[in-house]
Amino acid sequence: MILPRNVDIPITGKAKPKTNITVTIGEQSHKVKSNSKGKWEILLNPMPHGGPFILEIKEEQGDKLVLDNVLVGDLWLCAGQSNMQYTPNMLNYKETPDDDYIAPNLRLCSVWVDQDYLPRENVSNAVWQEVNKETARNFSAVGYFFGKDLIRDKNIPVGLISSNLGATSIETWMGMDILKTFPQFDEVTEKISKINKSYETLENEFNKTRKKWDSKYYLKGPGLDEKWYEQGYDYSDWEECTLPAFFSEFGYASHDGSMWFKRTFDLDTDQLKNDFNIVLNQIDDYDRVWVNGVQIGESFGKSNFRNYTAPKEILLEEGNILTVRVFDAGGKGGIYTNAFWGNPILNGTWKYKKGISIDSGKFPKPEVGNGSPFSHPMLLYNASIAPLHKLPITGVIWYQGEANEARAGEYADLLPAMIKDWREKWNQPEMPFLVVQLANYKQEDKTPTNSNWAELRESQMKASILKNVDIVSAIDIGDANDIHPYNKKEVAKRLALLAKHYNYGEELKKGPVYKSHSLTKSSILIQFDTYGSKLTSKDKFGYLRGFAIAGENGEFKWAKAELVDNNTIKVYHQNVNDPKYVRYAWSDNPGPLDLINTEGLPAFPFRTDNFELGTSKKTYQYDPHAF
Known part of the structure; x- marks a missing residue:
C-alpha cells in the first residue's frame, strides 16, 4: 500500500x-x-x-x-460515476497496459462501494494491489492512466483509491451537513435525521422483531400454506402481465398486500456451470424469491435493488421456474424498474395471482435501510467517502455529471458545495480537486439549440473559480453513440497535466478558456486565456467550427470564425448585423472542433449571453421510486 x-x-x-x-x-x-x-x-x-x-x-x-x-508517497481519490468507474476490460481495450512498464511505484486500492444513513468509521472492504496487467485492466481506466502518467515523470510513489459507481447523481456523494444547506433536500435530511440510525442498527432491530412480525402480519395468506412456490405446482390458470410494472398497470391499483409472480427460463450449457444471477432491481415494498422451489433470497425496502443468486445445484437446462412473492405495505406496489443491465430475466411476460389483502393503515411497517444508491442523497457518501476522511490524501480526480443533466443549473451550486465540504472533512481547505467536463455525446444538432449537457458543462466550469479546483475538457474525445468515451488515456493525461501543476509546481497546461469579448458592427472578438500557449486550428485551412452567433433577438445561427492573433478569435455571420452573443461548442455533441492550443488541448465550451437556461429552475425532488 x-x-x-x-x-x-x-x-x-x-x-x-x-x-x-x-x-x-x-x-x-x-x-x-x-x-x-x-x-x-x-x-x-x-x-x-x-x-x-x-x-x-x-x-x-x-x-x-x-x-x-x-x-510512502501521494494518494489520489478517483471518484464519480461510470466514466470514472469503467475499467480497461469494461471498455474492451484492444491494447493492454504496456507489458514492459511494470510501474513498481504505482499501487491501486479498490473500495467496495456501499450505502448507509449515517457516516461509517470504515469502508466495507478495500484491497491494495500492485500493478500488473490483470490489476490494471480491472481498475478505473482514468485513474490507472492518470497515476501511470504521474510516476512516469516523478520519482514519487502514487496510490490510487477508487471509490465510484456508475449512474450515480452528485447528491449521493454529498454528506448530511452540506445537504442541509439546500432546502430541496429537506424531506430526505429530515427523515434520516429523525431515524438517526445506521443500516446495521436498523437491521439488528428488525431481526429482533422478525419472528413475531412474520407470523402475525407478513408471512400469511394464500400461497404460503398452499406452497405456490414449490416445483410442480400448477399455475396454468394464473393471469398474465408484463413486467416491470406497478400493480395498477394491470388492474390492481387499490390492492395492498401480496401478489405472486411466476415465469420460466432456460439456461445454456455454459450458464449451468456456475451459480446464476437473478436481477430483479427495485420492488415495492418487500419480496421473497424462489427458483425451482428453493428460496434464494428476500429483501425489504421499496427503493433497494434486488440481486439474488441461484446455486448451480438447483438449476435445469429447461423450464426453471422463478417465483416472486411481492408484498405491498401501502401506496404503489410492484416490480417496477426495467432490467437495463444484468440478465433480462425480469423483462417480459409473467403469470401472476393475487394473494392476501391488508389494511395498509393498520399494517406495522418496520424501519429498514432503504434507498437507491444511484439517486438517494448521502447514502454513498456515508459508506464510501466518509470513512476515507481519516486518510490524508493528496487530491481528488472527479468524473461525474451525466446523471444530473436534467438539473444542470442546480449542479453549479451542488458541485462547489460538495468540494468545500469534502475539503473541510479532510481538513485540507485547499486540497486539489480536478474535474473532467462532460464529453461530446449524442447526435450532432443541425441548428443551434438548447442543450442540457452544455448547461452541465457550464456548471462544472463555474466550480473552477475555487482555489486549486480546475477542469479538463473532453469535448473532442467523446462518442456520439456511447456515453462512455473510449479514450480514457487522453482524459487521464489532461488530468495529470493539472496535477503536475498543483502538486509538483510545473507550469499550468490546459485548453484555452474564454476571457472576454468585444463587439463590432459585423463581428464579435473573443479573447482567451491561453496559459502561455497560443491559439491554433487543427484544420489545415484554419477553419474554426462550433461557433454560433446571435443578434439582440437571441436567435443563434452557425457562424464563421477565424484567428486574429495568438489569443483572439473573430466570429461573424453575413446575415447577423450588430451581433451581440456568441456560443461555442454549446451542444450535447458539437461535432468535430478545430480550436486548440499549440499543445493540442481543446478550447472549453462557453457562452457570452445570460439567457435563462432550460434547467435553471429544476431542482432535486424526492421520489421513492427513483432509479
Whole structure:
C-alpha cells in the first residue's frame, strides 16, 4: 500500500482490551495501549516519499502483524460515476497496459462501494494491489492512466483509491451537513435525521422483531400454506402481465398486500456451470424469491435493488421456474424498474395471482435501510467517502455529471458545495480537486439549440473559480453513440497535466478558456486565456467550427470564425448585423472542433449571453421510486 508523505500518518486498529501495542516503521517506534474495547490509534511522524518499508504492529506478549512492501508517497481519490468507474476490460481495450512498464511505484486500492444513513468509521472492504496487467485492466481506466502518467515523470510513489459507481447523481456523494444547506433536500435530511440510525442498527432491530412480525402480519395468506412456490405446482390458470410494472398497470391499483409472480427460463450449457444471477432491481415494498422451489433470497425496502443468486445445484437446462412473492405495505406496489443491465430475466411476460389483502393503515411497517444508491442523497457518501476522511490524501480526480443533466443549473451550486465540504472533512481547505467536463455525446444538432449537457458543462466550469479546483475538457474525445468515451488515456493525461501543476509546481497546461469579448458592427472578438500557449486550428485551412452567433433577438445561427492573433478569435455571420452573443461548442455533441492550443488541448465550451437556461429552475425532488 501507499502511506501519505510529509504529514502525520494515522494508524488505527483493534487488539485485546488494555493491551500494550508497539508500532514500528523505519526508524520510528511508537507505543500505545488499547482501550477497554480494544481500539487503539497512533500517529506516525511525517515521512518523505520512499520505501519499501516494513510496518510492524505487535501486541505485548501476543500477536504480531507485519505489513511489508509499504511505500510512502501521494494518494489520489478517483471518484464519480461510470466514466470514472469503467475499467480497461469494461471498455474492451484492444491494447493492454504496456507489458514492459511494470510501474513498481504505482499501487491501486479498490473500495467496495456501499450505502448507509449515517457516516461509517470504515469502508466495507478495500484491497491494495500492485500493478500488473490483470490489476490494471480491472481498475478505473482514468485513474490507472492518470497515476501511470504521474510516476512516469516523478520519482514519487502514487496510490490510487477508487471509490465510484456508475449512474450515480452528485447528491449521493454529498454528506448530511452540506445537504442541509439546500432546502430541496429537506424531506430526505429530515427523515434520516429523525431515524438517526445506521443500516446495521436498523437491521439488528428488525431481526429482533422478525419472528413475531412474520407470523402475525407478513408471512400469511394464500400461497404460503398452499406452497405456490414449490416445483410442480400448477399455475396454468394464473393471469398474465408484463413486467416491470406497478400493480395498477394491470388492474390492481387499490390492492395492498401480496401478489405472486411466476415465469420460466432456460439456461445454456455454459450458464449451468456456475451459480446464476437473478436481477430483479427495485420492488415495492418487500419480496421473497424462489427458483425451482428453493428460496434464494428476500429483501425489504421499496427503493433497494434486488440481486439474488441461484446455486448451480438447483438449476435445469429447461423450464426453471422463478417465483416472486411481492408484498405491498401501502401506496404503489410492484416490480417496477426495467432490467437495463444484468440478465433480462425480469423483462417480459409473467403469470401472476393475487394473494392476501391488508389494511395498509393498520399494517406495522418496520424501519429498514432503504434507498437507491444511484439517486438517494448521502447514502454513498456515508459508506464510501466518509470513512476515507481519516486518510490524508493528496487530491481528488472527479468524473461525474451525466446523471444530473436534467438539473444542470442546480449542479453549479451542488458541485462547489460538495468540494468545500469534502475539503473541510479532510481538513485540507485547499486540497486539489480536478474535474473532467462532460464529453461530446449524442447526435450532432443541425441548428443551434438548447442543450442540457452544455448547461452541465457550464456548471462544472463555474466550480473552477475555487482555489486549486480546475477542469479538463473532453469535448473532442467523446462518442456520439456511447456515453462512455473510449479514450480514457487522453482524459487521464489532461488530468495529470493539472496535477503536475498543483502538486509538483510545473507550469499550468490546459485548453484555452474564454476571457472576454468585444463587439463590432459585423463581428464579435473573443479573447482567451491561453496559459502561455497560443491559439491554433487543427484544420489545415484554419477553419474554426462550433461557433454560433446571435443578434439582440437571441436567435443563434452557425457562424464563421477565424484567428486574429495568438489569443483572439473573430466570429461573424453575413446575415447577423450588430451581433451581440456568441456560443461555442454549446451542444450535447458539437461535432468535430478545430480550436486548440499549440499543445493540442481543446478550447472549453462557453457562452457570452445570460439567457435563462432550460434547467435553471429544476431542482432535486424526492421520489421513492427513483432509479
